[in-house]
Amino acid sequence: MAHPSSAPLTLSAVGPLTGRVRVPGDKSISHRALMFSALAIGTSRIEGLLEGEDVLATAAALRAMGATIVRDAGGWSVDGVGVGGLLQPANALDMGNSGTSTRLLMGLVASHPITATFIGDASLSKRPMGRVIAPLSQMGADFTASPGGRLPLMLRGLCPAIPITYKLPVASAQVKSAVLLAGLNTPGITRVVEPVATRDHSERMLRGFGAEVSVETTPHGKIISITGEAELKPQHIVVPGDPSSAAFLVVAATIVPGSDIVVENVGLNPTRAGLFTALRLMGASIEELDRRDVGGEPVADLRVRHAALTGIEVPPDLAPSMIDEYPVLFVAAAFATGRTIARGAEELRVKESDRIAAMAAALGAVGARVTEIEDGLLIDGTGGDPLPGGATVATLLDHRIAMSMAVAALHCRAGITLDDASPVATSYPAFFDQIAHLRGAAA
Structure with missing residues (x-):
């Protein structure tokens, strides 16, 4: 099941995201x-x-x-x-x-x-x-x-x-x-x-x-x-919708001005929902619609609108419930006002890639102000302004690095090229099509 030959992909900002979308199963x-x-x-x-x-x-x-x-x-x-x-x-x-x-x-x-x-x-x-x-x-x-x-x-x-x-x-x-x-x-x-x-x-x-x-x-x-x-x-x-997959769309709509989307059928098990808690602490607009129970798991549709974010010190007790979402949290922090301190993420060093080092390098390449520490990142945000962009970033065969930087590209002055977008198929095969759908709905 090795990946096919690398598939470079360039993404750029084209305006707000709007519409409804359903993420794949958890x-x-x-x-x-x-x-x-x-x-x-x-x-x-x-x-x-x-x-x-x-x-x-x-x-x-x-x-x-x-x-x-x-x-x-x-x-x-x-x-x-x-x-x-x-x-x-x-x-x-x-x-x-x-x-x-x-x-x-x-x-x-x-x-x-x-x-x-x-x-x-x-x-x-x-x-x-x-x-x-x-x-x-x-x-x-x-x-x-x-x-x-x-x-x-x-x-x-x-x-x-x-x-x-x-x-x-x-x-x-x-x-x-x-x-x-x-x-x-x-x-x-x-x-x-x-x-x-x-x-x-x-x-x-x-x-x-x-x-x-x-x-x-x-x-x-x-x-x-x-x-x-x-x-x-x-x-x-x-199977409810995967909150880890929903995280990328939630952050995209939060950082791109004018966005207003609904992500349907998202699993909100409290041991998995730490990212949404962290984003709300930063000022994100995430509204739960039609909260319900599916197969013993709490589920809701999430309405997400663009919001100005403020840097925070991420509560350490959130780490286990958002460990897979740290890379896209780093992206959100890059557009916040002030400094975000994200610690307690040592496990990211032994994921598909060293996600701390990988995200520090990728965000730094597109103009974010990032300091790498042993168990996370310190990120000084743009205050909502776009990042410069205009770089090729290494995804390191890691689907979450690829999707996180694809989200960052949606609010950059120049496009970002992923050196290899193929790993996204490991968890979210329709990701790029759904991003295109939400961008098209805005047209």
């Missing part, structure tokens, strides 16, 4: 919907699944381990193999660019009596997997990884695995989920201690599938417990 929920459906006994239905490359990598891996996954006119159907029923894959599992696929599937395989080799593209192969290897090794899985705990990586699962209590050393929904997924096929109770809350899609959805999951709040954080040897029941899942 990526985190899409991955989990496929995985849990593959472990249920019977047929599950999934509507609104994100059909980006990352989620399709998950589907392909699950097919290779015995699940039947089919797309039809009404969405997707998954015939599961049951907990403990994953089969030995005949070939290496190609994760493409998807860290979520890799880490969560490692959790699934760890408590099955099978061996799987995980491979990925050049970007994914640079990302460390040690944070997942450590707890899964305690449960009995055996790993042969490339230097630095990286891909390619061979995992030999153990069945029965050993239930553990694992305290997360850093906030990570992926590590938490990997341990819980390994615990599904492990006798006894597996526990994860979470000092700082992270996205809770796994806990919500596992309960929906019939797993016995409990969450206890203590002075030391949350303790999430799962009872193993579970029997999952098939479900009908409606």
Whole structure:
């Protein structure tokens, strides 16, 4: 699933964004919907699944381990193999660019009596997997990884695995989920201690599938417990719109004068909505319309209008609920009045790229005043004026860098060229078409 040859793309400002648009399905929920459906006994239905490359990598891996996954006119159907029923894959599992696929599937395989080799593209192969290897090794899985705990990586699962209590050393929904997924096929109770809350899609959805999951709040954080040897029941899942995808459109409408858009069906799980909180603290106009509940997840349509932003010190406790959105927050800050201090984002150093360094370089190249610090950026904004633009920026095979700088280009005096726009297909294949639609509606 390597990317095709690079696809440079130049974008420039052409006036306000107006109209309505619907973002693709939530990526985190899409991955989990496929995985849990593959472990249920019977047929599950999934509507609104994100059909980006990352989620399709998950589907392909699950097919290779015995699940039947089919797309039809009404969405997707998954015939599961049951907990403990994953089969030995005949070939290496190609994760493409998807860290979520890799880490969560490692959790699934760890408590099955099978061996799987995980491979990925050049970007994914640079990302460390040690944070997942450590707890899964305690449960009995055996790993042969490339230097630095990286891909390619061979995992030999153990069945029965050993239930553990694992305290997360850093906030990570992926590590938490990997341990819980390994615990599904492990006798006894597996526990994860979470000092700082992270996205809770796994806990919500596992309960929906019939797993016995409990969450206890203590002075030391949350303790999430799962009872193993579970029997999952098939479900009908409606995937809400991805707030991480919506973030790019929300920031675009906020910074481009005259803009007024509605982004439909956005998931607003409180463990994912930190960016919207931060933008409102800066003065953004984000109105929730028709707030409702879809499949256990809060959802609303967001009306976003251009607004003058003021720099803030981003509250550190927001970091886990907006870690993927920091790059586009940096873009918003570049157009604010005054300084924005964005700390607590150390995890960005080990994403698809070093997103702190990548965004510092990209924003600096188009004229923003940016200072890089170890765990974030200090950004002195333009006060709402356009940035100079007129540069080619490196996207580093990272979809969020590419989309963030595409948003920045919408309020620059001269165009910005992305050296490679193709990684956007990993999470938001229709992104550029939807931007064009909103710009066209303004004409």
